[in-house]
Amino acid sequence: MLTLPLLSLAICGYAQAQADCIEGNPVMKINETSTFEAPKNETVARYDWTAPIGCKVVSGQGTPSVEISSSFLSQDSPVRLIRTFTDEHKDTLETPIKFCRYVQSIQDHTIAPGETINIGGKDYSEADIYYTPAEGENACGQVVAHRLTVEPKTGSYADMTKPYLQSAEDTAIWISWKTSFENTPKVIYGTSKDQLTQTLEGSIDNLSEDGFPYYWNSRCTITKLSVTTRKAKYAISAPCRPPKAMNPCAFC
Numbered sequence: 001m002l003t004l005p006l007l008s009l010a011i012c013g014y015a016q017a018q019a020d021c022i023e024g025n026p027v028m029k030i031n032e033t034s035t036f037e038a039p040k041n042e043t044v045a046r047y048d049w050t051a052p053i054g055c056k057v058v059s060g061q062g063t064p065s066v067e068i069s070s071s072f073l074s075q076d077s078p079v080r081l082i083r084t085f086t087d088e089h090k091d092t093l094e095t096p097i098k099f100c101r102y103v104q105s106i107q108d109h110t111i112a113p114g115e116t117i118n119i120g121g122k123d124y125s126e127a128d129i130y131y132t133p134a135e136g137e138n139a140c141g142q143v144v145a146h147r148l149t150v151e152p153k154t155g156s157y158a159d160m161t162k163p164y165l166q167s168a169e170d171t172a173i174w175i176s177w178k179t180s181f182e183n184t185p186k187v188i189y190g191t192s193k194d195q196l197t198q199t200l201e202g203s204i205d206n207l208s209e210d211g212f213p214y215y216w217n218s219r220c221t222i223t224k225l226s227v228t229t230r231k232a233k234y235a236i237s238a239p240c241r242p243p244k245a246m247n248p249c250a251f252c
Contacts, residue, residue, distance in 0.1 A: 022081055022095045027140060029100045033058060033069040036079050038093060040064050046084035052077040052097045074099045104134040104142035110149045119146045126150065171225045175202075176218040182206065185217035 024036035038047065041064075049066045051057050054073035060066035068079060078094040085091075109117055116123045120132035127150040134142040166174040175187050185202035202220035 020093060022079060022093050024079070024095070025097075026095065027098050027100055028055075028068075028070045028074070029140065030070055030072055030074060030102060033067055035065060035067050036095075037065040038081050038083070041083070041085075043085050043087070044083045045086045048082040048084070050080040050082075052079055052099075055079075070099060100140035100142060102142060103131075103145045104139065106145045106147060108147050108149070110151050113150055117148065119148070124148055167221075172221060172223040173225070174218070175220045175222065176216065179215045179217060180213040182215055183217075185220055187220040187222065189222055 020039045020041070022036055022038055025034045028034050036049075044064075047062055047064055049057050049061055049068075051068045052070075053075040055068050055070045058067045058069050076096070076098050078096045080092060080094040082090055082092050109119070111117050111125070114125070116125045118124075119130050122130075124130060127148055130146045130148060131143040132146065133139070134144050161178045163175050163177040166176055168174075177185075182204060185204055186199060187202070188196045188199050190196040190198055200220055200222070202218055205216045205218065207214045207216055
């Protein structure tokens, strides 16, 4: 006759008054190590601990006391212990753990060039992410991230990305980039920064949509490259602040 071991479950705070409970910090920070303990019991032959999601048991597995470390992947979930007794019956203890992430919330702010904004008692004018201490009883050392965007006025600035290297072959490569303005794509290239002696022009596609200017500069193909040359130097030219004259914007 097959006999299955009895498995019972005790959840701290909800079990019977006499039930054993896991003791430890119910709120952990990210990248923190905490100790969790179960009552010592001479009739327990084995302790099997399971850490919350995204955590790991770093020491003490198989004993009444373990150290558990959290990570940025940790999620609110219980720490669990299965105890196997000398008479072969088992029970399970668990207690919920919450994780306190460094950034409590994110707030977005937008200003125009030359303007300033006060965040946490300080004035800022440059695009960046700034932090202020989070408030409230449950803040646990957290911060609020303030994402500041400096948004240029329409027509005042023109955006141009760094170039993309595409469709690479042994002796040729495509160079493409994005702009917020229409222009004639041009690539100046050579074997060194001081010898950009060759020029080629590409084409531009107008992909603007819903009032947002978007131009794809492409089909600038450098050919006849040497397979022994590890790096080619080049620059792309575009009117960085239309309608002023061409201004070379170099990238190596």
